[in-house]
Amino acid sequence: MSIPSVKLNNDFFIPILGLGTWQSKPEEVTAAVAYALKETPLRHIDCAFGYGNEKDVGAGIAASGVPRSDIFITSKLWGTWHSRVEECLDQTLANLGTDYLDLYLVHWPVPLNPNGNHPLIPLLPDGKRDVDHSWDIKDTWKQMEAMVKKGKVRTIGVSNFSEMNLEKILPTAEIIPAVDQLELHVYNPQHKLLKYLYSKGIRPQAYSPLGSTGSPLFKDETVTELATKYGLQPADVLIGYLIAKDIVTLPKSVTPSRIAANVSGGLAALAKLQPADIEKLDGLAASGKQKRFIMPPWPVDLGFENWG
Numbered sequence: 561m562s563i564p565s566v567k568l569n570n571d572f573f574i575p576i577l578g579l580g581t582w583q584s585k586p587e588e589v590t591a592a593v594a595y596a597l598k599e600t601p602l603r604h605i606d607c608a609f610g611y612g613n614e615k616d617v618g619a620g621i622a623a624s625g626v627p628r629s630d631i632f633i634t635s636k637l638w639g640t641w642h643s644r645v646e647e648c649l650d651q652t653l654a655n656l657g658t659d660y661l662d663l664y665l666v667h668w669p670v671p672l673n674p675n676g677n678h679p680l681i682p683l684l685p686d687g688k689r690d691v692d693h694s695w696d697i698k699d700t701w702k703q704m705e706a707m708v709k710k711g712k713v714r715t716i717g718v719s720n721f722s723e724m725n726l727e728k729i730l731p732t733a734e735i736i737p738a739v740d741q742l743e744l745h746v747y748n749p750q751h752k753l754l755k756y757l758y759s760k761g762i763r764p765q766a767y768s769p770l771g772s773t774g775s776p777l778f779k780d781e782t783v784t785e786l787a788t789k790y791g792l793q794p795a796d797v798l799i800g801y802l803i804a805k806d807i808v809t810l811p812k813s814v815t816p817s818r819i820a821a822n823v824s825g826g827l828a829a830l831a832k833l834q835p836a837d838i839e840k841l842d843g844l845a846a847s848g849k850q851k852r853f854i855m856p857p858w859p860v861d862l863g864f865e866n867w868g
Contacts, residue, residue, distance in 0.1 A: 569761040578604030580812030586616040588814040593620025608636035614655035634663040639672035645703035664713040669725040671695035724863025741765040765808040772853035800829020
């Protein structure tokens with residue numbers, strides 16, 4: 561069993577299925593990463609400075625014994641570091657025990673006060689997040705481009721960027737973002753945004769492809785019907801749906817059996833789902849089931865449909 565790779569706009573290839581590490585506890589994620597790399601075909605690890613577990617992810621990579629050159633590693637720039645991209649990146653590289661990243665993303669299009677009252681989530685006296693309104697994200701992107709030129713990252717992209725925020729960086733960009741990592745699943749397919757991304761040569765990535773804890777996606781009637789029809793689990797259908805659409809998909813788990821099942825089941829669903837099935841799943845949100853599960857309280861307009 562092998563995981564297909566897809567080409568990015570800079571001619572690098574990225575495995576279409578990866579292991580997400582958001583909300584993975586430090587004591588659990590080391591074992592999860594080591595297991596994924598040693599015992600499954602996964603060679604794509606998605607992490608972030610803001611997750612607070614990069615050192616543990618790095619320990620898992622080291623424990624796996626898999627050569628660094630065989631692994632695609634993604635991390636992300638946190639909001640309090642928009643004006644200090646290289647400084648944040650250097651911490652990430654040290655945490656992960658590597659001298660380069662395959663992909664580096666701007667985590668959110670929201671610069672936060674670098675001199676605020678908390679290193680990650682600075683707050684104003686009224687409790688709202690302390691956004692640095694003086695900083696222009698096109699300048700963040702210029703610093704991201706510099707990291708490619710220095711050889712510290714091979715590819716750069718964005719995360720949680722709407723068309724509105726992409727249009728703030730594209731007019732002056734020397735390097736077009738390779739990916740936009742978004743909350744994508746059958747209840748939040750973001751068809752309009754994906755059409756825009758493809759028109760710009762930007763590949764979508766899906767985080768939270770299975771929804772959230774206790775997700776209603778597993779019980780959706782259409783999802784369960786397709787799972788029964790093809791002898792699959794609902795999670796298989798949800799993952800297979802996205803990779804059938806050439807969307808890089810990042811299910812998160814720290815449970816070995818679930819990590820393995822996400823790979824084998826997702827690939828099995830990819831082979832079994834038919835175009836008519838994908839079309840049916842594409843229509844779930846529009847039928848009244850549109851729902852986001854990840855909505856941090858940013859006190860700015862992110863330019864997304866169906867936010868809040």
